[in-house]
Amino acid sequence: MDSILVKGNGELRGQIPIAGAKNACLALMPATLLSDEPLTLTNAPRLSDIRTMTQLLQSLGAEVASLQGGQVLALSSHALTDHRADYDIVRKMRASILVLGPMLARDGHAVVSLPGGCAIGARPVDLHLKALEAMGAELDLRDGYIHAKAPAGGLKGARVVFPLVSVGATENALMAATLAKGTTVLENAAREPEIVDLARCLRRMGARIEGEGSSTITIEGVDRLGGATHPVVTDRIELGTYMLAPAICGGEVELLGGRIELVGAFCEKLDAAGISVEETERGLRVARRNGRVKAVDVMTEPFPGFPTDLQAQMMALLCTAEGTSVLEERIFENRFMHAPELTRMGARIEVHGGTATVTGVEKLRGAPVMATDLRASVSLILAGLAAEGETIVSRVYHLDRGYERVEEKLSACGAQIRRIPG
Numbered sequence: 001m002d003s004i005l006v007k008g009n010g011e012l013r014g015q016i017p018i019a020g021a022k023n024a025c026l027a028l029m030p031a032t033l034l035s036d037e038p039l040t041l042t043n044a045p046r047l048s049d050i051r052t053m054t055q056l057l058q059s060l061g062a063e064v065a066s067l068q069g070g071q072v073l074a075l076s077s078h079a080l081t082d083h084r085a086d087y088d089i090v091r092k093m094r095a096s097i098l099v100l101g102p103m104l105a106r107d108g109h110a111v112v113s114l115p116g117g118c119a120i121g122a123r124p125v126d127l128h129l130k131a132l133e134a135m136g137a138e139l140d141l142r143d144g145y146i147h148a149k150a151p152a153g154g155l156k157g158a159r160v161v162f163p164l165v166s167v168g169a170t171e172n173a174l175m176a177a178t179l180a181k182g183t184t185v186l187e188n189a190a191r192e193p194e195i196v197d198l199a200r201c202l203r204r205m206g207a208r209i210e211g212e213g214s215s216t217i218t219i220e221g222v223d224r225l226g227g228a229t230h231p232v233v234t235d236r237i238e239l240g241t242y243m244l245a246p247a248i249c250g251g252e253v254e255l256l257g258g259r260i261e262l263v264g265a266f267c268e269k270l271d272a273a274g275i276s277v278e279e280t281e282r283g284l285r286v287a288r289r290n291g292r293v294k295a296v297d298v299m300t301e302p303f304p305g306f307p308t309d310l311q312a313q314m315m316a317l318l319c320t321a322e323g324t325s326v327l328e329e330r331i332f333e334n335r336f337m338h339a340p341e342l343t344r345m346g347a348r349i350e351v352h353g354g355t356a357t358v359t360g361v362e363k364l365r366g367a368p369v370m371a372t373d374l375r376a377s378v379s380l381i382l383a384g385l386a387a388e389g390e391t392i393v394s395r396v397y398h399l400d401r402g403y404e405r406v407e408e409k410l411s412a413c414g415a416q417i418r419r420i421p422g
């Protein structure tokens with residue numbers, strides 16, 4: 001297993017290109033299952049999660065070609081040869097559940113493994129299932145699998161009121177509804193930019209959708225969808241992560257392709273901490289104003305609130321802030337596994353349930369640490385960039401799920417970081 005070695009090396013200066021969004025791409029890829037015509041995704045990120053989704057779609061009979069070094073994905077689902085998403089793939093990546101809605105909508109049946117537990121909390125899929133049931137699907141849970149059947153004549157439009165905001169359940173229901181008979185209204189739908197991106201792509205394929213980006217999405221079912229070419233939206237989590245690099249180390253970095261509207265609530269917190277963010281012709285420029293970062297309180301919420309996927313990285317910043325910050329995690333229980341690792345680097349963090357209290361220290365110290373999940377792993381790299389001495393982050397396969405060429409992107413700005421093959 002590879003590790004990453006980071007040495008604190010002062011200020012960072014330069015440019016970092018931001019890739020297409022992993023989470024958007026993982027929802028766009030299964031949209032191929034809705035049509036027998038080709039779907040081409042451009043600006044795709046090159047990540048192991050994308051390769052896992054590729055394998056899953058191929059196991060169902062879809063063709064997926066990775067072109068231009070992986071930045072273009074050419075997908076085609078002329079006829080599906082299998083309708084079963086196996087446990088071996090689903091357990092690697094929860095987003096696999098997103099093949100359920102499209103398969104059911106197109107062919108009237110699907111068998112998908114239940115994703116099972118996950119390091120950042122229980123993460124059930126009940127909301128996905130309730131939405132599909134409201135559209136008439138019959139579901140049977142046995143042997144660890146969801147066996148789903150559409151009624152004769154296919155899924156029916158329905159009013160679905162989500163009791164809590166779920167990105168994945170909104171995506172599954174949205175895709176299923178494009179081919180259902182009649183009108184579907186999704187209420188308390190997720191408003192994330194990845195949902196907006198999916199709706200735009202589906203519309204390019206011929207779907208009739210209104211209201212994406214608001215909490216009510218209306219879908220008028222159509223008989224069939226066609227092909228399309230669609231660019232994947234910029235990754236707001238990768239963007240926010242690299243915005244934190246000059247914030248934590250000092251210096252000034254331009255994030256190419258970055259846009260404020262993707263990271264509004266996050267920018268407000270950066271501003272309060274003393275970090276300046278300005279728009280440029282090509283993206284966003286981030287710089288630390290004079291002196292130490294100030295403590296700020298953060299609460300994670302569904303979009304447009306502060307994203308849970310930036311909580312670990314923000315904690316790394318606040319570990320060196322002046323004063324005490326309170327971070328409240330409201331989306332996932334048990335998402336503070338980075339806290340004990342940051343503590344090994346000299347951070348002062350107390351966790352009680354979903355709340356972490358961080359008292360800033362002047363300097364973190366390098367240490368051997370372990371990545372426990374995707375966002376936790378990059379928070380340890382950020383902390384290592386600001387620490388005195390060497391930090392070795394082990395188990396970086398988590399990192400490779402969501403960040404492409406992290407060493408290259410950071411070293412181009414002057415960071416001392418390299419991979420140690422293991």
Ligand code: UD1
Pocket residue numbers: 023024026094095121122123124125126127128129164165166167168169194308309331332333
């Ligand atoms: C997506 C993102 C993930 C991000 C999360 C929240 C992808 C591939 N992943 O995950 O990076 O952290 O949104 O922004 O896009 N819930 C239920 N029942 C369900 C579904 C969800 O109770 O059926 C709960 C979850 O346990 C969690 C909350 O709802 O507490 C939000 O989860 P959800 O928005 O569904 O997250 P994902 O779509 O899995």
